[in-house]
Amino acid sequence: MTRIPVPSRTRIPVLRYLASKFEEGIFYSEKQVNTVIDAWHSFGDYFILRRLLIDYNFLLARTPDGSKYWVVKKEA
Numbered sequence: 787m788t789r790i791p792v793p794s795r796t797r798i799p800v801l802r803y804l805a806s807k808f809e810e811g812i813f814y815s816e817k818q819v820n821t822v823i824d825a826w827h828s829f830g831d832y833f834i835l836r837r838l839l840i841d842y843n844f845l846l847a848r849t850p851d852g853s854k855y856w857v858v859k860k861e862a
Contacts, residue, residue, distance in 0.1 A: 790829075790834065797838075801835075801838055801839060801842055801844045804823065804826055804827075804835060804839065805839060805857075807822050807825075808822060808846070808857050809857065810856075810859055811856075811857075813854045813855070814846075814854070814855045814856065815853070815855070816852055816855065818855075819855045820832045820833075820836065823835045823836055843858060
């Protein structure tokens with residue numbers, strides 16, 4: 787990924803793809819989340835991607851202190 791798509795119709799598939807790089811049932815530290823995200827983009831801003839994954843309720847939930855992140859299981 788070289789940049790964040792602006793329209794939602796293209797942003798959602800990109801976030802879905804990025805979300806697929808995380809596994810259900812695993813607790814990730816913030817550093818681990820950043821490492822996974824950083825491996826799949828090239829524009830140097832994993833912070834915004836992490837935030838989008840959480841804000842869109844697309845992938846991750848986290849504890850209030852940000853010490854643990856995990857995949858939110860989507861109902862079919």
